[in-house]
Amino acid sequence: MKNPVYWVVLAGISIALIQQGLPVRSQGESQSDNKQMDNITIRQGETLFLSCSQGDFVTHTAWLNRSSILYAGEDKWSVDPRVSLVTLNQDEFTIKIEDVDLTDEGQYICAVQTSSRPRTTSVHIIVQVPPKIVNLSKDLVVNEGSNVTLMCLANGKPEPAIGWRMLSPSDDSLSSDSEVLEIPFISRYRAGVYECTASNDIAVDTQTVELTVNYPPSVSDGRDVGVTLGQRGVLQCEADAVPEADFEWYRDDRRIFNGFDGIEIEDAGAFSKLTFFNVSEADYGNYTCVAMNKLGSANTSIILYAETASVLEMTSSDLEQTAFENDLLEGPGAVQDGNSGTSTVFTPTCLLLIVLLQLLLKF
Numbered sequence: 001m002k003n004p005v006y007w008v009v010l011a012g013i014s015i016a017l018i019q020q021g022l023p024v025r026s027q028g029e030s031q032s033d034n035k036q037m038d039n040i041t042i043r044q045g046e047t048l049f050l051s052c053s054q055g056d057f058v059t060h061t062a063w064l065n066r067s068s069i070l071y072a073g074e075d076k077w078s079v080d081p082r083v084s085l086v087t088l089n090q091d092e093f094t095i096k097i098e099d100v101d102l103t104d105e106g107q108y109i110c111a112v113q114t115s116s117r118p119r120t121t122s123v124h125i126i127v128q129v130p131p132k133i134v135n136l137s138k139d140l141v142v143n144e145g146s147n148v149t150l151m152c153l154a155n156g157k158p159e160p161a162i163g164w165r166m167l168s169p170s171d172d173s174l175s176s177d178s179e180v181l182e183i184p185f186i187s188r189y190r191a192g193v194y195e196c197t198a199s200n201d202i203a204v205d206t207q208t209v210e211l212t213v214n215y216p217p218s219v220s221d222g223r224d225v226g227v228t229l230g231q232r233g234v235l236q237c238e239a240d241a242v243p244e245a246d247f248e249w250y251r252d253d254r255r256i257f258n259g260f261d262g263i264e265i266e267d268a269g270a271f272s273k274l275t276f277f278n279v280s281e282a283d284y285g286n287y288t289c290v291a292m293n294k295l296g297s298a299n300t301s302i303i304l305y306a307e308t309a310s311v312l313e314m315t316s317s318d319l320e321q322t323a324f325e326n327d328l329l330e331g332p333g334a335v336q337d338g339n340s341g342t343s344t345v346f347t348p349t350c351l352l353l354i355v356l357l358q359l360l361l362k363f
Ligand SMILES: *[C@@H]1O[C@H](CO)[C@@H](O)[C@H](O)[C@H]1NC(C)=O
Pocket: 038, 039, 124, 126
């Protein structure tokens, strides 16, 4: 089937190809016709169609990949199963390459031999690959004050641009336009979800990393609690900590456990609650809540004091007055004081007098 003339033609085509890289000679121009088509850009995985026009008097034609022949007329030379013939007739010669990959990139040439002279058409194939993040920092747990480095590597063609940002809680001040995000001396407020984005002309890939920052507990100042004998009393303690704090309660130096006579201790997340179901005289006193995690501990003291019946019977304006007095004296001691009924009226009045005296002295 492949007669000697055929081989001669192919040899001629090969020579034409070799000539492509050289400056075009005027002599060569008259004998052959070389045309460069626009570049074809295609995505990895898609099917590439290579088509060239034929015309009358075509004796032989071939599609070549660099220097190897893919198809010579109807004959498939390529051993690649992805390559197949689509159309071969008077007008066009089209082959296709399925599932295009990066290795298929490069110059393809259609060579046509007519009765008069050879002619080639070449086309440059550019394969694009969507970005893919291939190496990403794992979720991290660090202690406050550590230096943190997050890393994100991605493939793709064209080369993807890589960036980091803090996703939640959203913080635009924490971002980077590179593969690496460095956070020196990390604070608890930098804990959260970070997002790496790799993008090129064709697509975007994103991945997230969760960053946990551990820190020792801090407890909110305890609020003293006044309870009437025989009533229910609740002491509440709140701690901010990561990991969440464990709580212990003390009466002076003695540890109190859940289930002690008439007492219940309930921990729920950042809170711990100590409940007296029926406050007795002996219950009044100084309680300490200690919050601890592996990084440290903190404590606060809460006074359970007797609330007298007279306080309960006060009018609402009296209650406001008491609150005012508490603010002034900044302490639970005054409220525990049995004489608070009188001092309630007295203290603010004294202050008023002092202020008035100062004003008068100025004139
Ligand atoms: C085609 O692609 C090649 C290789 O990337 C490049 O050198 C050339 O400038 C491109 N030509 C056009 C017309 O875009």
